[in-house]
Amino acid sequence: MALTSPEVTQHVVESKLKQEGSDRSGTAFQVLLISCLVIVLGALVALLASVSGDGLNTLSSRGIADFVLRPFSIRPEKTGVFQGIVGTVTTAVIVALLAFPLGVASAVYLEEYYHDNWLTRLIDTVIRNLAGVPAVVYGLLGYALFVGGPFKSLTGGRSVLSAGLTLSILVLPIVVITSAEAIRAVPKSLREGGYGVGATRWEVTKTLVLPNAFGGILTGTILGLARALGEAAPLILVGANTSVFSGGGWGDLTGSFTAMPMIISDWSTRPAAKWNGVTQAAILVTLLIVLGINTVGIILRNRFDKKK
Protein backbone atom coordinates (compact mmCIF):
# COMPACT_ATOMS: atom_id res chain seq x y z
CA MET A 1 0.00 0.00 0.00
CA ALA A 2 1.37 3.37 -0.93
CA LEU A 3 2.08 5.44 2.13
CA THR A 4 0.72 8.65 0.64
CA SER A 5 -2.31 7.43 -1.23
CA PRO A 6 -4.70 10.44 -1.32
CA GLU A 7 -7.73 8.34 -0.40
CA VAL A 8 -6.03 6.99 2.72
CA THR A 9 -4.79 10.40 3.75
CA GLN A 10 -8.26 11.84 3.28
CA HIS A 11 -9.78 9.04 5.34
CA VAL A 12 -7.26 9.41 8.14
CA VAL A 13 -7.63 13.19 8.29
CA GLU A 14 -11.40 12.97 8.19
CA SER A 15 -11.64 10.42 10.96
CA LYS A 16 -9.15 12.38 13.07
CA LEU A 17 -11.19 15.54 12.64
CA LYS A 18 -14.45 13.82 13.42
CA GLN A 19 -12.72 11.83 16.13
CA GLU A 20 -14.79 8.86 15.10
CA GLY A 21 -14.92 6.14 17.71
CA SER A 22 -12.56 8.01 20.00
CA ASP A 23 -15.06 10.25 21.77
CA ARG A 24 -15.69 7.77 24.56
CA SER A 25 -15.61 10.37 27.32
CA GLY A 26 -18.11 12.48 25.38
CA THR A 27 -20.52 9.58 25.11
CA ALA A 28 -20.01 8.67 28.76
CA PHE A 29 -20.75 12.25 29.78
CA GLN A 30 -23.93 12.30 27.76
CA VAL A 31 -25.03 8.97 29.25
CA LEU A 32 -24.37 10.40 32.71
CA LEU A 33 -26.53 13.46 31.99
CA ILE A 34 -29.34 11.37 30.56
CA SER A 35 -29.27 9.09 33.58
CA CYS A 36 -29.87 12.17 35.78
CA LEU A 37 -33.04 12.86 33.82
CA VAL A 38 -34.01 9.18 33.94
CA ILE A 39 -33.71 9.25 37.75
CA VAL A 40 -35.98 12.31 37.90
CA LEU A 41 -38.55 10.72 35.57
CA GLY A 42 -38.27 7.39 37.41
CA ALA A 43 -38.85 9.02 40.79
CA LEU A 44 -41.91 10.83 39.46
CA VAL A 45 -43.31 7.63 37.96
CA ALA A 46 -42.61 5.68 41.17
CA LEU A 47 -44.30 8.42 43.19
CA LEU A 48 -47.41 8.45 41.04
CA ALA A 49 -47.48 4.63 40.98
CA SER A 50 -47.12 4.40 44.75
CA VAL A 51 -50.30 6.43 45.28
CA SER A 52 -52.31 4.94 42.42
CA GLY A 53 -52.83 1.29 43.34
CA ASP A 54 -54.84 1.31 46.55
CA GLY A 55 -56.03 4.84 45.94
CA LEU A 56 -57.73 4.04 42.63
CA ASN A 57 -59.20 0.87 44.17
CA THR A 58 -60.72 2.83 47.02
CA LEU A 59 -62.06 5.54 44.74
CA SER A 60 -63.60 3.07 42.28
CA SER A 61 -65.08 0.70 44.86
CA ARG A 62 -66.61 3.52 46.92
CA GLY A 63 -67.23 5.97 44.12
CA ILE A 64 -65.47 9.33 43.96
CA ALA A 65 -68.63 11.20 44.96
CA ASP A 66 -69.06 9.13 48.13
CA PHE A 67 -65.44 9.73 49.18
CA VAL A 68 -65.52 13.43 48.41
CA LEU A 69 -68.90 14.17 49.98
CA ARG A 70 -68.61 12.26 53.26
CA PRO A 71 -67.28 13.98 56.41
CA PHE A 72 -64.56 12.56 58.69
CA SER A 73 -65.17 9.27 60.42
CA ILE A 74 -62.99 7.25 62.78
CA ARG A 75 -63.62 4.23 60.54
CA PRO A 76 -61.46 4.24 57.42
CA GLU A 77 -64.10 2.47 55.32
CA LYS A 78 -66.60 5.23 56.11
CA THR A 79 -64.44 8.31 56.23
CA GLY A 80 -64.46 10.97 53.53
CA VAL A 81 -62.69 14.22 52.78
CA PHE A 82 -65.65 16.59 52.47
CA GLN A 83 -64.35 19.02 55.13
CA GLY A 84 -60.90 18.91 53.57
CA ILE A 85 -62.27 19.85 50.15
CA VAL A 86 -64.30 22.68 51.67
CA GLY A 87 -61.23 23.94 53.59
CA THR A 88 -58.93 23.75 50.59
CA VAL A 89 -61.38 25.41 48.18
CA THR A 90 -62.25 28.14 50.70
CA THR A 91 -58.59 28.95 51.40
CA ALA A 92 -58.04 29.08 47.63
CA VAL A 93 -60.83 31.64 47.25
CA ILE A 94 -59.49 33.75 50.13
CA VAL A 95 -55.95 33.62 48.69
CA ALA A 96 -57.20 34.59 45.23
CA LEU A 97 -59.25 37.50 46.62
CA LEU A 98 -56.43 38.85 48.79
CA ALA A 99 -53.07 37.94 47.31
CA PHE A 100 -54.02 38.66 43.68
CA PRO A 101 -55.04 42.34 44.02
CA LEU A 102 -52.40 43.11 46.67
CA GLY A 103 -49.67 41.34 44.71
CA VAL A 104 -50.52 42.97 41.38
CA ALA A 105 -50.76 46.41 43.01
CA SER A 106 -47.34 45.92 44.64
CA ALA A 107 -45.88 44.81 41.30
CA VAL A 108 -47.35 47.87 39.53
CA TYR A 109 -45.86 50.09 42.21
CA LEU A 110 -42.42 48.48 41.85
CA GLU A 111 -42.35 48.52 38.05
CA GLU A 112 -44.40 51.55 36.96
CA TYR A 113 -44.06 53.91 39.90
CA TYR A 114 -40.42 53.14 40.56
CA HIS A 115 -38.44 56.04 41.88
CA ASP A 116 -34.91 55.24 42.88
CA ASN A 117 -35.38 56.10 46.54
CA TRP A 118 -34.92 54.26 49.81
CA LEU A 119 -38.60 53.26 50.07
CA THR A 120 -38.78 51.45 46.73
CA ARG A 121 -35.41 49.81 47.30
CA LEU A 122 -36.57 48.65 50.74
CA ILE A 123 -39.82 47.21 49.36
CA ASP A 124 -37.94 45.47 46.55
CA THR A 125 -35.41 43.88 48.93
CA VAL A 126 -38.09 42.89 51.41
CA ILE A 127 -40.22 41.11 48.78
CA ARG A 128 -37.22 39.22 47.40
CA ASN A 129 -36.31 38.00 50.85
CA LEU A 130 -39.88 37.12 51.84
CA ALA A 131 -40.03 34.74 48.88
CA GLY A 132 -37.32 32.61 50.49
CA VAL A 133 -38.82 32.41 53.98
CA PRO A 134 -39.82 28.79 54.79
CA ALA A 135 -43.55 28.04 54.87
CA VAL A 136 -43.43 26.93 58.48
CA VAL A 137 -42.27 30.41 59.55
CA TYR A 138 -45.37 31.89 57.89
CA GLY A 139 -47.28 29.39 60.02
CA LEU A 140 -45.73 30.91 63.15
CA LEU A 141 -46.70 34.38 61.93
CA GLY A 142 -50.24 33.21 61.18
CA TYR A 143 -50.45 31.70 64.63
CA ALA A 144 -49.16 34.84 66.32
CA LEU A 145 -51.44 37.19 64.36
CA PHE A 146 -54.66 35.32 63.65
CA VAL A 147 -54.94 32.37 66.05
CA GLY A 148 -53.62 33.61 69.37
CA GLY A 149 -53.05 37.25 68.59
CA PRO A 150 -54.67 40.60 67.90
CA PHE A 151 -56.99 39.41 65.12
CA LYS A 152 -58.44 36.46 67.05
CA SER A 153 -61.88 38.03 67.51
CA LEU A 154 -62.11 38.59 63.76
CA THR A 155 -60.89 35.19 62.62
CA GLY A 156 -62.29 33.01 65.40
CA GLY A 157 -58.88 31.50 66.13
CA ARG A 158 -58.23 28.14 64.48
CA SER A 159 -60.38 28.78 61.46
CA VAL A 160 -60.33 28.56 57.70
CA LEU A 161 -60.17 32.37 57.64
CA SER A 162 -56.91 32.29 59.63
CA ALA A 163 -55.56 29.65 57.25
CA GLY A 164 -56.58 31.67 54.18
CA LEU A 165 -55.00 34.85 55.53
CA THR A 166 -51.78 33.01 56.43
CA LEU A 167 -51.50 31.38 53.01
CA SER A 168 -52.26 34.74 51.33
CA ILE A 169 -49.23 36.23 53.07
CA LEU A 170 -47.20 33.18 52.01
CA VAL A 171 -47.96 33.49 48.28
CA LEU A 172 -47.90 37.30 48.17
CA PRO A 173 -44.17 37.54 47.30
CA ILE A 174 -44.59 34.89 44.56
CA VAL A 175 -47.46 36.85 42.99
CA VAL A 176 -45.49 40.11 43.22
CA ILE A 177 -42.33 38.70 41.66
CA THR A 178 -44.05 36.93 38.74
CA SER A 179 -46.38 39.89 38.10
CA ALA A 180 -43.44 42.30 38.14
CA GLU A 181 -41.67 40.11 35.57
CA ALA A 182 -44.77 40.12 33.35
CA ILE A 183 -45.10 43.90 33.63
CA ARG A 184 -41.39 44.39 32.88
CA ALA A 185 -41.83 42.37 29.67
CA VAL A 186 -44.31 44.91 28.22
CA PRO A 187 -42.38 46.95 25.61
CA LYS A 188 -41.36 50.47 26.60
CA SER A 189 -42.59 51.90 23.29
CA LEU A 190 -46.17 51.08 24.31
CA ARG A 191 -45.86 53.23 27.42
CA GLU A 192 -44.16 56.01 25.52
CA GLY A 193 -47.00 56.00 23.01
CA GLY A 194 -49.45 56.43 25.88
CA TYR A 195 -47.52 59.26 27.49
CA GLY A 196 -47.11 60.86 24.06
CA VAL A 197 -50.87 61.33 23.68
CA GLY A 198 -51.05 62.86 27.14
CA ALA A 199 -52.19 59.96 29.32
CA THR A 200 -51.34 59.97 33.01
CA ARG A 201 -49.22 57.24 34.56
CA TRP A 202 -52.27 55.38 35.88
CA GLU A 203 -54.09 55.66 32.54
CA VAL A 204 -51.07 54.17 30.79
CA THR A 205 -50.86 51.39 33.38
CA LYS A 206 -54.56 50.57 33.31
CA THR A 207 -55.21 50.67 29.57
CA LEU A 208 -51.85 49.65 28.07
CA VAL A 209 -49.54 47.89 30.52
CA LEU A 210 -51.89 45.71 32.56
CA PRO A 211 -53.88 44.26 29.63
CA ASN A 212 -50.60 43.32 27.94
CA ALA A 213 -49.12 41.79 31.08
CA PHE A 214 -52.32 40.01 32.05
CA GLY A 215 -51.29 36.58 30.79
CA GLY A 216 -48.09 36.51 32.81
CA ILE A 217 -49.80 37.89 35.89
CA LEU A 218 -52.54 35.29 35.69
CA THR A 219 -50.05 32.46 35.29
CA GLY A 220 -48.00 33.64 38.25
CA THR A 221 -51.05 33.89 40.43
CA ILE A 222 -52.31 30.46 39.43
CA LEU A 223 -48.96 28.80 40.12
CA GLY A 224 -48.78 30.60 43.47
CA LEU A 225 -52.27 29.39 44.29
CA ALA A 226 -51.36 25.78 43.49
CA ARG A 227 -48.35 26.08 45.78
CA ALA A 228 -50.51 27.44 48.61
CA LEU A 229 -53.04 24.63 48.33
CA GLY A 230 -50.36 21.96 48.78
CA GLU A 231 -48.82 23.49 51.89
CA ALA A 232 -49.42 21.59 55.12
CA ALA A 233 -46.77 23.03 57.46
CA PRO A 234 -48.42 26.44 58.01
CA LEU A 235 -51.77 24.72 58.58
CA ILE A 236 -50.34 22.60 61.40
CA LEU A 237 -49.39 25.81 63.19
CA VAL A 238 -52.67 27.54 62.40
CA GLY A 239 -54.36 24.51 63.92
CA ALA A 240 -56.20 22.60 61.20
CA ASN A 241 -58.24 19.72 62.57
CA THR A 242 -57.30 16.11 62.04
CA SER A 243 -59.78 14.40 64.32
CA VAL A 244 -63.52 13.99 63.80
CA PHE A 245 -65.31 17.29 64.21
CA SER A 246 -68.70 18.71 63.44
CA GLY A 247 -69.01 21.68 61.12
CA GLY A 248 -66.47 22.53 58.47
CA GLY A 249 -69.20 23.05 55.87
CA TRP A 250 -69.39 25.71 53.14
CA GLY A 251 -69.37 29.29 54.38
CA ASP A 252 -68.25 28.47 57.92
CA LEU A 253 -65.35 30.90 57.91
CA THR A 254 -64.62 31.14 61.61
CA GLY A 255 -65.28 27.61 62.88
CA SER A 256 -63.10 24.49 63.06
CA PHE A 257 -61.65 23.45 59.73
CA THR A 258 -59.27 21.13 57.98
CA ALA A 259 -57.68 20.94 54.53
CA MET A 260 -56.52 18.23 52.14
CA PRO A 261 -52.75 18.38 52.93
CA MET A 262 -53.52 18.09 56.66
CA ILE A 263 -55.69 15.03 56.06
CA ILE A 264 -52.92 13.37 54.05
CA SER A 265 -50.35 14.18 56.72
CA ASP A 266 -52.50 12.72 59.48
CA TRP A 267 -53.70 9.61 57.67
CA SER A 268 -50.16 8.80 56.50
CA THR A 269 -49.16 8.14 60.10
CA ARG A 270 -52.10 5.83 60.87
CA PRO A 271 -51.81 2.01 60.62
CA ALA A 272 -51.15 1.29 56.96
CA ALA A 273 -53.21 -1.90 56.71
CA LYS A 274 -56.48 -0.05 57.25
CA TRP A 275 -55.74 3.53 56.25
CA ASN A 276 -53.52 3.16 53.19
CA GLY A 277 -56.43 3.06 50.74
CA VAL A 278 -58.11 6.26 51.90
CA THR A 279 -54.75 8.03 52.32
CA GLN A 280 -53.88 7.31 48.70
CA ALA A 281 -57.36 8.31 47.61
CA ALA A 282 -56.97 11.64 49.44
CA ILE A 283 -53.58 12.13 47.75
CA LEU A 284 -55.11 11.43 44.33
CA VAL A 285 -57.91 13.94 44.94
CA THR A 286 -55.37 16.57 46.08
CA LEU A 287 -53.05 15.91 43.12
CA LEU A 288 -56.03 16.22 40.81
CA ILE A 289 -56.79 19.68 42.24
CA VAL A 290 -53.18 20.93 42.41
CA LEU A 291 -51.98 19.50 39.10
CA GLY A 292 -55.24 20.58 37.45
CA ILE A 293 -54.68 24.18 38.54
CA ASN A 294 -51.03 23.97 37.46
CA THR A 295 -51.92 22.60 34.03
CA VAL A 296 -54.31 25.50 33.49
CA GLY A 297 -51.48 27.87 34.45
CA ILE A 298 -48.96 26.25 32.10
CA ILE A 299 -51.43 26.13 29.20
CA LEU A 300 -52.26 29.81 29.69
CA ARG A 301 -48.57 30.68 29.79
CA ASN A 302 -47.85 28.80 26.57
CA ARG A 303 -50.79 30.49 24.88
CA PHE A 304 -49.61 33.97 25.89
CA ASP A 305 -46.00 33.12 25.02
CA LYS A 306 -47.07 32.14 21.52
CA LYS A 307 -48.93 35.41 20.99
CA LYS A 308 -45.71 37.32 21.63
Place this chain on the structure above:
Amino acid sequence: MSAAKAGNILTIEDLSGDASRRLKERIVQVALTAAALTSVIVSVAIIYTLLVDALSFLGSIKLTDLGDSVWLPRQGRFGVLSPLLGTLWVTLVAILVAGPIGLGAAVYLSEYASPRVRRTIKPVVEVLASIPSVVVGYFAIRFISPEITQRLFEGSPAKNLMVAGLGVGLLTIPLMTSVSEDALRAVPSNLREASYGLGARKVTTVVRIVIPAAVSGLVAGLILSISRAIGETMVVFLAGGNVGTRPGSPLDAGTTITAAMASVASGTDNVKGVGNTFESIFFLGLVLFALTLSLNVAAGRFVRRVRQKY
Protein backbone atom coordinates in the same frame (compact mmCIF):
# COMPACT_ATOMS: atom_id res chain seq x y z
CA MET B 1 -56.99 76.75 30.71
CA SER B 2 -58.38 80.21 30.34
CA ALA B 3 -55.01 81.50 29.27
CA ALA B 4 -54.85 79.09 26.34
CA LYS B 5 -58.41 79.86 25.32
CA ALA B 6 -57.72 83.53 25.29
CA GLY B 7 -54.99 82.85 22.75
CA ASN B 8 -52.11 83.86 25.02
CA ILE B 9 -48.94 81.87 25.59
CA LEU B 10 -49.22 78.45 27.28
CA THR B 11 -48.31 78.20 30.94
CA ILE B 12 -47.08 75.20 32.93
CA GLU B 13 -50.53 74.98 34.47
CA ASP B 14 -52.09 74.34 31.07
CA LEU B 15 -49.84 71.35 30.47
CA SER B 16 -50.41 69.61 33.80
CA GLY B 17 -53.89 68.33 32.96
CA ASP B 18 -57.14 68.96 34.76
CA ALA B 19 -57.48 68.75 38.50
CA SER B 20 -59.67 65.64 38.68
CA ARG B 21 -57.21 63.56 36.68
CA ARG B 22 -54.37 64.72 38.86
CA LEU B 23 -56.35 63.87 41.99
CA LYS B 24 -57.09 60.39 40.65
CA GLU B 25 -53.41 59.88 39.87
CA ARG B 26 -52.55 60.91 43.41
CA ILE B 27 -55.10 58.54 44.97
CA VAL B 28 -53.92 55.62 42.85
CA GLN B 29 -50.32 56.26 43.77
CA VAL B 30 -51.13 56.31 47.47
CA ALA B 31 -53.16 53.10 47.15
CA LEU B 32 -50.37 51.31 45.27
CA THR B 33 -47.77 52.44 47.79
CA ALA B 34 -49.98 51.17 50.59
CA ALA B 35 -50.32 47.79 48.86
CA ALA B 36 -46.56 47.56 48.39
CA LEU B 37 -46.02 48.45 52.02
CA THR B 38 -47.95 45.32 53.10
CA SER B 39 -44.83 43.29 52.42
CA VAL B 40 -42.75 45.56 54.63
CA ILE B 41 -45.35 45.25 57.39
CA VAL B 42 -45.34 41.46 56.99
CA SER B 43 -41.54 41.38 57.30
CA VAL B 44 -41.59 43.55 60.39
CA ALA B 45 -44.36 41.37 61.86
CA ILE B 46 -42.35 38.18 61.22
CA ILE B 47 -39.21 39.55 62.83
CA TYR B 48 -41.16 41.09 65.71
CA THR B 49 -43.14 37.96 66.63
CA LEU B 50 -40.11 35.71 66.30
CA LEU B 51 -37.90 38.00 68.40
CA VAL B 52 -40.43 38.73 71.14
CA ASP B 53 -41.45 35.13 71.75
CA ALA B 54 -37.96 33.73 71.25
CA LEU B 55 -36.49 36.19 73.74
CA SER B 56 -39.27 35.49 76.22
CA PHE B 57 -38.48 31.78 75.82
CA LEU B 58 -34.76 32.36 76.32
CA GLY B 59 -35.57 34.42 79.40
CA SER B 60 -37.58 31.56 80.88
CA ILE B 61 -34.77 28.98 80.74
CA LYS B 62 -31.15 28.83 81.75
CA LEU B 63 -28.96 29.24 78.67
CA THR B 64 -27.08 26.07 79.64
CA ASP B 65 -30.38 24.20 79.08
CA LEU B 66 -29.78 24.63 75.35
CA GLY B 67 -26.79 22.28 75.69
CA ASP B 68 -29.02 19.41 76.92
CA SER B 69 -28.46 16.09 75.18
CA VAL B 70 -32.07 15.79 74.00
CA TRP B 71 -34.81 18.00 72.55
CA LEU B 72 -37.99 17.12 74.46
CA PRO B 73 -39.77 20.46 74.85
CA ARG B 74 -42.82 18.96 76.56
CA GLN B 75 -40.54 17.79 79.38
CA GLY B 76 -38.67 21.07 79.54
CA ARG B 77 -35.53 19.70 77.89
CA PHE B 78 -34.30 22.03 75.17
CA GLY B 79 -31.12 20.49 73.72
CA VAL B 80 -31.13 22.53 70.54
CA LEU B 81 -28.17 20.62 69.12
CA SER B 82 -30.44 17.65 68.28
CA PRO B 83 -32.66 19.46 65.75
CA LEU B 84 -29.64 21.39 64.44
CA LEU B 85 -27.68 18.19 63.78
CA GLY B 86 -30.80 16.62 62.27
CA THR B 87 -31.17 19.58 59.91
CA LEU B 88 -27.49 19.24 58.98
CA TRP B 89 -27.82 15.54 58.11
CA VAL B 90 -31.08 15.91 56.19
CA THR B 91 -29.74 18.88 54.22
CA LEU B 92 -26.49 17.04 53.47
CA VAL B 93 -28.30 13.97 52.12
CA ALA B 94 -30.76 16.17 50.19
CA ILE B 95 -27.99 18.20 48.54
CA LEU B 96 -25.97 15.10 47.65
CA VAL B 97 -29.10 13.93 45.79
CA ALA B 98 -30.42 17.18 44.35
CA GLY B 99 -27.07 18.86 43.57
CA PRO B 100 -25.62 16.40 41.03
CA ILE B 101 -28.96 15.18 39.63
CA GLY B 102 -30.36 18.69 39.31
CA LEU B 103 -27.15 19.96 37.72
CA GLY B 104 -26.95 16.99 35.35
CA ALA B 105 -30.52 17.48 34.23
CA ALA B 106 -29.89 21.21 33.76
CA VAL B 107 -26.75 20.63 31.66
CA TYR B 108 -28.61 18.17 29.46
CA LEU B 109 -31.62 20.47 29.02
CA SER B 110 -29.47 23.51 28.28
CA GLU B 111 -26.59 22.06 26.20
CA TYR B 112 -27.73 18.77 24.65
CA ALA B 113 -31.51 18.56 24.36
CA SER B 114 -33.16 19.52 21.08
CA PRO B 115 -35.93 22.10 21.43
CA ARG B 116 -38.49 19.32 21.02
CA VAL B 117 -37.00 17.14 23.76
CA ARG B 118 -36.74 20.20 25.99
CA ARG B 119 -40.40 21.05 25.44
CA THR B 120 -41.43 17.56 26.56
CA ILE B 121 -39.07 17.17 29.53
CA LYS B 122 -39.41 20.65 31.02
CA PRO B 123 -43.10 20.18 31.96
CA VAL B 124 -42.23 16.89 33.68
CA VAL B 125 -39.76 18.70 35.94
CA GLU B 126 -42.45 21.32 36.54
CA VAL B 127 -44.94 18.63 37.55
CA LEU B 128 -42.41 17.35 40.07
CA ALA B 129 -42.03 20.91 41.38
CA SER B 130 -45.76 21.22 41.95
CA ILE B 131 -46.22 17.99 43.93
CA PRO B 132 -47.13 18.98 47.50
CA SER B 133 -44.40 18.16 49.99
CA VAL B 134 -46.79 16.16 52.16
CA VAL B 135 -47.30 13.77 49.23
CA VAL B 136 -43.52 13.34 48.95
CA GLY B 137 -43.59 12.66 52.69
CA TYR B 138 -46.05 9.82 52.12
CA PHE B 139 -43.85 8.56 49.26
CA ALA B 140 -40.84 8.62 51.61
CA ILE B 141 -42.60 6.44 54.21
CA ARG B 142 -44.22 3.98 51.81
CA PHE B 143 -41.65 3.73 49.01
CA ILE B 144 -38.23 5.25 49.79
CA SER B 145 -38.04 3.60 53.20
CA PRO B 146 -39.04 -0.01 52.35
CA GLU B 147 -37.66 -0.11 48.78
CA ILE B 148 -34.43 1.85 49.12
CA THR B 149 -33.08 2.57 52.60
CA GLN B 150 -34.30 -0.63 54.28
CA ARG B 151 -32.63 -2.67 51.53
CA LEU B 152 -29.38 -0.73 51.44
CA PHE B 153 -28.96 -0.28 55.18
CA GLU B 154 -30.35 -3.30 56.97
CA GLY B 155 -31.18 -2.76 60.61
CA SER B 156 -31.70 1.00 60.35
CA PRO B 157 -35.00 2.32 61.71
CA ALA B 158 -37.84 2.52 59.15
CA LYS B 159 -38.09 6.27 59.68
CA ASN B 160 -34.75 8.02 59.80
CA LEU B 161 -32.98 11.13 58.60
CA MET B 162 -31.71 9.37 55.46
CA VAL B 163 -35.27 8.57 54.34
CA ALA B 164 -36.28 12.16 55.01
CA GLY B 165 -33.16 13.52 53.29
CA LEU B 166 -33.82 11.49 50.14
CA GLY B 167 -37.41 12.79 50.06
CA VAL B 168 -36.29 16.39 50.60
CA GLY B 169 -33.66 15.88 47.87
CA LEU B 170 -36.36 14.78 45.45
CA LEU B 171 -38.35 17.93 46.31
CA THR B 172 -35.30 20.15 45.79
CA ILE B 173 -34.27 18.79 42.35
CA PRO B 174 -36.64 21.05 40.33
CA LEU B 175 -35.32 24.21 42.02
CA MET B 176 -31.69 23.18 41.43
CA THR B 177 -32.50 22.30 37.81
CA SER B 178 -34.31 25.50 36.95
CA VAL B 179 -31.80 27.89 38.55
CA SER B 180 -28.83 26.00 37.02
CA GLU B 181 -30.46 25.87 33.60
CA ASP B 182 -31.05 29.64 33.67
CA ALA B 183 -27.39 30.14 34.59
CA LEU B 184 -26.14 27.87 31.78
CA ARG B 185 -28.39 29.44 29.18
CA ALA B 186 -27.16 32.89 30.18
CA VAL B 187 -23.65 31.95 28.99
CA PRO B 188 -23.21 33.75 25.64
CA SER B 189 -23.03 31.38 22.68
CA ASN B 190 -19.89 33.04 21.27
CA LEU B 191 -17.94 31.41 24.11
CA ARG B 192 -19.12 27.99 22.89
CA GLU B 193 -18.42 28.88 19.25
CA ALA B 194 -14.89 30.05 20.10
CA SER B 195 -14.30 26.75 21.84
CA TYR B 196 -15.56 24.72 18.86
CA GLY B 197 -13.47 26.91 16.59
CA LEU B 198 -10.36 25.80 18.44
CA GLY B 199 -11.36 22.20 17.77
CA ALA B 200 -12.69 21.36 21.21
CA ARG B 201 -15.23 18.56 21.49
CA LYS B 202 -18.73 19.11 22.87
CA VAL B 203 -17.87 17.53 26.23
CA THR B 204 -14.74 19.67 26.56
CA THR B 205 -16.69 22.79 25.67
CA VAL B 206 -19.39 22.04 28.24
CA VAL B 207 -17.07 20.99 31.06
CA ARG B 208 -14.21 23.44 30.53
CA ILE B 209 -15.98 26.49 29.10
CA VAL B 210 -19.74 26.62 29.75
CA ILE B 211 -19.87 25.29 33.31
CA PRO B 212 -16.97 27.48 34.58
CA ALA B 213 -18.58 30.51 32.90
CA ALA B 214 -21.88 29.79 34.66
CA VAL B 215 -20.35 28.95 38.02
CA SER B 216 -21.79 31.93 39.93
CA GLY B 217 -25.32 31.00 38.91
CA LEU B 218 -24.72 27.34 39.70
CA VAL B 219 -23.44 28.24 43.17
CA ALA B 220 -26.54 30.42 43.65
CA GLY B 221 -28.71 27.44 42.69
CA LEU B 222 -26.87 25.25 45.17
CA ILE B 223 -27.27 27.78 47.99
CA LEU B 224 -30.98 28.26 47.22
CA SER B 225 -31.41 24.48 47.24
CA ILE B 226 -29.69 24.23 50.63
CA SER B 227 -31.96 26.96 51.96
CA ARG B 228 -35.00 25.18 50.57
CA ALA B 229 -33.91 21.85 52.08
CA ILE B 230 -33.37 23.45 55.49
CA GLY B 231 -36.87 24.96 55.41
CA GLU B 232 -38.70 21.83 54.25
CA THR B 233 -41.03 20.59 56.98
CA MET B 234 -43.54 17.94 56.03
CA VAL B 235 -41.22 15.26 54.60
CA VAL B 236 -39.07 15.27 57.73
CA PHE B 237 -42.10 15.49 60.00
CA LEU B 238 -43.54 12.34 58.41
CA ALA B 239 -40.42 10.33 57.59
CA GLY B 240 -37.64 11.50 59.92
CA GLY B 241 -38.78 9.66 63.03
CA ASN B 242 -39.46 12.68 65.30
CA VAL B 243 -36.95 11.66 67.96
CA GLY B 244 -35.29 14.30 70.12
CA THR B 245 -31.98 12.52 70.68
CA ARG B 246 -28.78 13.67 69.01
CA PRO B 247 -28.39 11.82 65.71
CA GLY B 248 -24.91 10.39 65.23
CA SER B 249 -25.43 9.60 61.54
CA PRO B 250 -28.15 10.04 58.89
CA LEU B 251 -29.24 6.48 59.59
CA ASP B 252 -30.50 7.45 63.05
CA ALA B 253 -34.04 8.60 63.61
CA GLY B 254 -34.13 12.27 64.51
CA THR B 255 -35.79 15.59 64.04
CA THR B 256 -34.97 18.89 62.35
CA ILE B 257 -35.65 22.51 63.26
CA THR B 258 -38.76 22.49 61.09
CA ALA B 259 -40.06 19.05 62.09
CA ALA B 260 -39.53 19.87 65.76
CA MET B 261 -41.71 22.97 65.31
CA ALA B 262 -44.42 20.94 63.61
CA SER B 263 -44.44 18.25 66.30
CA VAL B 264 -44.87 20.79 69.09
CA ALA B 265 -47.68 22.52 67.20
CA SER B 266 -49.51 19.30 66.39
CA GLY B 267 -50.26 16.73 69.04
CA THR B 268 -52.37 18.22 71.78
CA ASP B 269 -54.99 20.86 71.28
CA ASN B 270 -53.88 22.96 74.19
CA VAL B 271 -50.18 23.22 73.65
CA LYS B 272 -49.91 26.80 74.73
CA GLY B 273 -50.83 25.97 78.29
CA VAL B 274 -47.79 23.75 78.90
CA GLY B 275 -45.31 26.24 80.31
CA ASN B 276 -42.83 27.54 77.79
CA THR B 277 -43.08 24.53 75.46
CA PHE B 278 -44.95 26.39 72.74
CA GLU B 279 -42.69 29.43 72.97
CA SER B 280 -39.72 27.19 72.21
CA ILE B 281 -40.83 26.85 68.60
CA PHE B 282 -40.56 30.61 68.13
CA PHE B 283 -36.93 30.25 69.17
CA LEU B 284 -36.49 27.48 66.58
CA GLY B 285 -38.34 29.67 64.07
CA LEU B 286 -35.91 32.51 64.69
CA VAL B 287 -32.91 30.20 64.15
CA LEU B 288 -34.51 28.88 60.94
CA PHE B 289 -35.35 32.38 59.71
CA ALA B 290 -31.80 33.64 60.34
CA LEU B 291 -30.27 30.59 58.60
CA THR B 292 -32.42 30.72 55.46
CA LEU B 293 -32.27 34.53 55.21
CA SER B 294 -28.47 34.60 55.26
CA LEU B 295 -28.30 31.81 52.67
CA ASN B 296 -30.79 33.61 50.41
CA VAL B 297 -28.90 36.89 50.68
CA ALA B 298 -25.68 35.05 49.77
CA ALA B 299 -27.41 33.43 46.77
CA GLY B 300 -28.67 36.86 45.67
CA ARG B 301 -25.07 38.12 45.61
CA PHE B 302 -24.04 35.31 43.28
CA VAL B 303 -27.04 35.89 40.99
CA ARG B 304 -26.15 39.59 40.69
CA ARG B 305 -22.57 38.65 39.82
CA VAL B 306 -23.88 36.67 36.82
CA ARG B 307 -25.95 39.64 35.67
CA GLN B 308 -23.00 42.00 35.85
CA LYS B 309 -20.78 39.67 33.84
CA TYR B 310 -23.00 39.22 30.82
